[in-house]
Amino acid sequence: MTEKEQKLIFNRWLEQHKALVFKVVRAYAVTAMDQDDLFQEVTIQVWNSVPAFRQESSVTTWLYRIALNTAIKWMGKERKHHKQEALESAQSVLHMSDHPIDGRLTWLYEEIHKLDEIDRSVTLLLLDGFSYKEMAAILGITESNVGVKINRIKKHLIARSEKINHYGI
CATH class of the missing domain: 1.10.1740.10 (RNA polymerase sigma factor, region 2, helix turn helix motif)
Structure with a gap:
């Protein structure tokens, strides 16, 4: 080349x-x-x-x-x-x-940044619509492990967003 x-x-x-x-x-x-x-x-x-x-x-x-x-x-x-x-x-x-960034997007990136390295990677791949099989191949983990991680990440982010909405944090 x-x-x-x-x-x-x-x-x-x-x-x-x-x-x-x-x-x-x-x-x-x-x-x-x-x-x-x-x-x-x-x-x-x-x-x-x-x-x-x-x-x-x-x-x-x-x-x-x-x-x-x-x-x-x-x-x-x-x-x-x-x-x-x-x-x-x-x-x-x-x-x-030059477009202003939505505050919700800023919050989401802050929360993603708090995750460990693998969970961060899983979250980004999920947001981009990759299949479990593709995520597993990219990250070198099993598809079932991807599923477990996604479920835990979703629960974590939902709980964090509910705290913010409930307490106005």
Whole structure:
């Protein structure tokens, strides 16, 4: 694969799937600076993985694996990142939108961020409509384990939202 082909694929993937990347970044990094750092880490990993993509899964599944694994490793490093030069083509998609963010969405991301790493990943995959089988393949757990986790996560989030609604927190 030539560098030009790699760049075309990379840019297309980021443009088509930037919402996926932003979701993972927001779920794993709280501050804007950390989000920028994690976004950069994910885009570097995506860039490096383009030549290895063998189309054995969908691009979406491939990108989720990359984004989630990168985010989990990033968190394990206790946010001590190596300074790396930003990929120029990734900078244009870094800033999502000028539209105001719904407070409920902010609350949801805050709650997702409080979950452990695997539950966070399950939640993001669920929100994007992945099947239990796809989630199990991406995360390396069984389908029944995915089901149990989803049930517990839903109960937890419902209980948290009821507290807020009941107490006005």
